[in-house]
Amino acid sequence: MIEREIVVIGAGPAGLSAALEAARSGASVLIIDENHRPGGQLFKQIHKFFGSHEHRAGVRGIDIGTQLIEDASHLDIEVWLDSEVCGIFHEREVWVVRSRELSVTVKAKSIIIATGAVENAVNFTGWTLPGVMGAGAAQTMINIHRVLPGKKVLMIGSGNVGVIVSYQLLQAGADVKAVVEAAGRLGGYGVHTAKVRRAGVPFYTRTTVLEARGNDHVSEAVIVSLDDAWKPIPGTEKVLDVDTICIAAGLTPLVELAFAAGCRKVYSPVLGGMVPWHDASMRTNVPSLYIAGDVSGVEEASTAMEEGRLAGLSAAYSLRYIEKDEYDSRFNDALRRIDSLRSGMFGEKRRIAKHAIINHI
Ligand SMILES: Cc1cc2nc3c(=O)[nH]c(=O)nc-3n(C[C@H](O)[C@H](O)[C@H](O)COP(=O)(O)OP(=O)(O)OC[C@H]3O[C@@H](n4cnc5c(N)ncnc54)[C@H](O)[C@@H]3O)c2cc1C
Structure with a gap:
């Protein structure tokens, strides 16, 4: 010793x-x-x-x-x-x-x-497929290792981590298809959120991810609107063409x-x-x-x-x-x-x- x-x-x-x-x-x-x-x-x-x-x-x-x-x-x-x-x-x-x-x-x-x-995980059907990762992991890949985690990204969570990493993914050349937020309002600082919005990325509040689809890698994500009790509303599902799902849930x-x-x-x-x-x-x-x-x-x-x-x-x-x-x-x-x-x-x-x-x- x-x-x-x-x-x-x-x-x-x-x-x-x-x-x-x-x-x-x-x-x-x-x-x-x-x-x-x-x-x-x-x-x-x-x-x-x-x-x-x-x-x-x-x-x-x-x-x-x-x-x-x-x-x-x-x-x-x-x-x-x-x-x-x-x-x-x-x-x-x-x-x-x-x-x-x-x-x-x-x-x-x-x-x-x-x-x-x-980072916190969020589990949903297909969440163990390659292509589902923490937003911090995606940030490490682009900013430290200079590797894009994927080309078409869904971001879960609109807090500071979610919006900052979304913006950095855009800067690195990825297409951020959407940011979804389960709460009724966006969580990040306005200055960061505004930059992502200006780039044309849609934000969906009271929305979550229902499923990641794909055989050996994510190829689609299903998102769904939530009611006041945070339960998915049947019939509101949307299918997004993505290869990466980033989770920024705290x-x-x-x-x-x-x-x-x-x-x-x-x-x-x-x-x-x-x-x-x-x-x-x-x-x-x-x-x-x-x-x-x-x-x-x-x-x-x-x-x-x-x-x-x-x-x-x-x-x-x-x-x-x-x-x-x-x-x-x-x-x-x-x-x-x-x-x-x-x-x-x-x-x-x-x-x-x-x-x-x-x-x-
Ligand atoms: C996307 C993003 C954007 C952010 N933007 C801002 C911002 O603009 N302004 C701001 O003020 N903050 C920001 N933050 C928050 C900030 O990064 C953290 O609050 C801060 O890094 C916390 O510092 P820390 O030293 O407590 O932990 P960390 O920075 O996480 O450092 C902990 C260290 O401990 C090491 N470690 C852990 N366990 C062990 C072990 N068992 N043995 C040896 N080593 C170990 C880890 O490897 C790590 O190096 C942001 C965070 C993220 C993810």
């Missing part, structure tokens, strides 16, 4: 920000990610971010990722890539499998879990490591389901464990970065790297920035949900 001071699991925006904040405070940090490169979701995001100037609105996700990695390279942060964390034992022992063959246990003083979230926090390590569960539908209880400093009920980013409730990269800063700072403070005055001042700055992110039509609901978790007895 080897020993390290602070171990951060996940090198997305939350994990990188946590590592930076802890290292800037003087702590020694090891950050671990299962991917070949750090950045989490950011490197798929070729679009300009929304939010305020303070939160890098107007900057592309890939550029935010590059900047975070550049910042980390100036600090003495140890990075293990291609390394999967498979368990946390006895509150401080992190079991890692490196390059799929070498098993290592790292004993840490503090652990920050920043594992992100996973995300669920990747909480397995946290729960297996003993973190208390709290249910929050607004934040994506079961999430680990944590206090305002992102510390869980297991004193050596902190969480940050989508694993603590699905929000956005900007909030993930601020939560990462809170977690990194708090872990460093608990190890006595900074004085109380400095901690309070940096902590309050991050809290103020998070508060401003959790405002407006989308943010307010998340602010209330986060508050409920922190105050959950």
